[in-house]
Amino acid sequence: MTMKTKLYHHLQSTTTKNPQWNTLLREAANKSLFTKALSLYLHMLRSGAFPNAFTFPFAIKSCAALSLPITGKQLHCHVVKSGCLLEPFVQTSLISMYGKCSLIDNARQVFDENPQSRKLTVCYNSLLSGYALKSRVKDVVVLFCEMRGLGVEINGVTMLGLVQPCGIPGNLGLGMCVHGFCVKFGLDMDSSVGNCLLTMYVKSGEIDCGRKLFNEMPRKGLITWNAMINGYAQNGLANNVLELYKEMESKGVCPDPLTLVGVLSSCAHLGALSVGKEVERKMEGCGFSSNPFLNNALINMYARCGNLEKARDIFDGMPVKSVVSWTAIIGGYGMHGQGEVAVQLFDEMIRGGIRPDGTAFVSVLSACSHAGLTNKGVDYFGVMERKYGLRPSAEHYSCMVDLLGRAGRLNEARELIESMQARADGALWGALLGACKIHRNVDLIAGTRQVEVLGIAAKKKSAWPSTDEM
Known part of the structure; x- marks a missing residue:
């Protein structure tokens, strides 16, 4: 017994x-x-x-x-x-x-x-999972070593707890050691462990390692395909997403909403409208038409592909609109030069009780910049932190520098950069320098070089316009 x-x-x-x-x-x-x-x-x-x-x-x-x-x-x-x-x-x-x-x-x-806990794998596994959820990597490793030292059996569930915190930036080396351990003891054949290792690699940006593991996995379930597809999508490799999706379909694997969100995101990035339409038909056939995440992705795809009318139809047909839905349609109008409509939608969202997040502000600030709505953009930037408690990121500052630069308000743009708590990166100064070039403000660009550019010009000499070009 x-x-x-x-x-x-x-x-x-x-x-x-x-x-x-x-x-x-x-x-x-x-x-x-x-x-x-x-x-x-x-x-x-x-x-x-x-x-x-x-x-x-x-x-x-x-x-x-x-x-x-x-x-x-x-x-x-x-x-x-x-x-x-x-x-x-x-x-x-x-x-x-x-x-x-x-x-x-x-x-x-x-x-x-x-x-008795120190004799039972299930107790160790439960504690390992708890440490992993809190990202206490050192405690995870110490506990695992204790298991090994006491001769407690290691299984696939143990490895899941060990691999999970390895996806945190800076822990890839540990993750690769864990992968080696899994291979040595045959635990990499466990599909759950393989999927977790695959997710670790793509989250760490090691796409080639992730794809090699993906290719070697003997059994690929939907979770495996989703991990690789969304790994490509998150790392900006849109062409790879569409190629892998076609391969997935050829293998007879049915997608779920998570799969299709990644594919639609890549269609938006590439402007692949025909593939996006195929995905929409797939949604209807699979009964996913009411999925809010997919509808948000559809709005974004159609908007980026230039079909604002279709994007608006989907948006208007959604019974419940989240801040993501509003951000997608606002960004769509903004990128196609219809800033006035984008601003109207943003204000309508606020009146409807939807609290904007940082991404929503990026969309509306960009829309204001492209439409020349300088004062409106300045107002939005002001209420971000004052009213909504959102500290502006480098992306928000970049939108504002572009907004002020297009309007010729170069001194304000420079003062804004210099008021940042964090050190401004090359992209921000590059935006200001580009505006200076357009408005032929030699004095301002010369001063900027003395303050900031000298430290980064060695790496990006070609990015900076010369005084002669002014």
């Missing part, structure tokens, strides 16, 4: 007199009806039935899914009172719940209080 079978029979022997409660709890939790599961647990207590080691994992899982740490702590008390704390399934659920509720120190305490 295996250890797992013995454990099952032991738990069965402690079943309550009302096993139907456990069945109902399990069904609710497995169907992601977590609120219902907790309600059932309360009804169970009120009925006089007593929870056992089969009851708690489903109730605790529901607390974790709903991020209810206080309720989770109350359940922890019930566990202690019922004498179920040493049951591996219960203990693992508690560690996982505390980790998902960002109470990682509580998770560690539960782990440390039971000596």
Whole structure:
């Protein structure tokens, strides 16, 4: 009889007199009806039935899914009172719940209080996942080394916890070591581990490594295709996205909304209107037409491809419009020189109670710049931080320098750059220098060179107009 079978029979022997409660709890939790599961647990207590080691994992899982740490702590008390704390399934659920509720120190305490934890892979895996969620890379590595030192079995779930924080910038070296470990022990054949490694590479910008791994994976599910397609999209490789999407279709793999969002983004980038239309037909055929993320991507695609009428039709037909929807249509009108319409839409969004984010302000500032609405743009820039608490980024400053530069307000543009808390990059000074060239302001550009340009001109000499060119 295996250890797992013995454990099952032991738990069965402690079943309550009302096993139907456990069945109902399990069904609710497995169907992601977590609120219902907790309600059932309360009804169970009120009925006089007593929870056992089969009851708690489903109730605790529901607390974790709903991020209810206080309720989770109350359940922890019930566990202690019922004498179920040493049951591996219960203990693992508690560690996982505390980790998902960002109470990682509580998770560690539960782990440390039971000596059996250091013999069980499931307990280590739960704690590893908790550390990974908090991006505590050092703790993840130390815990993994402890597992290895004690001879605790390593499995695919262990590696998922170890790979996850390796996608954080600066941790690629560690991730490659983990990949090597997976290959050595044959864990890279686990599709979940392979997908996680693939995501790590594309997030780190190592597209070639990601594609090599993708090609070597014996079984490619939809998650695998999505990881590679969206990896290409996020790294600006739009042509690769469309090529891979065609390959995916030829293999008979059906896309989901996540796939199509990445494809539409690439269509927008390339101006591939015909492919975008094919994707729209695919949406209709698959029943994805009401998906708000796809509709936002469609608006952006049609707008960037110059079909503002179609983009507006989709926008107007959306029953609920998020700030992303508004930003897409505002940006579309702005990039095609219809700044007045873009501004009207932005103001309408504000009146409708939609709070603008940084991307929305980039779109409207760019629209103002291209339409010559200088004062309107200055007003928007002013309310960003004052009214909405949004600190302007380099992209916002770049829009403003372009806005003021086009209007010939060069001194204001220079003062704006010099008022930045962070050091302005070459792109900002380049925008100002370009405006100086257009308006033939030799004195201002000469002064700018003395202050900033000398430090970066060596790398970008060709970008700076000479005095003779002025």
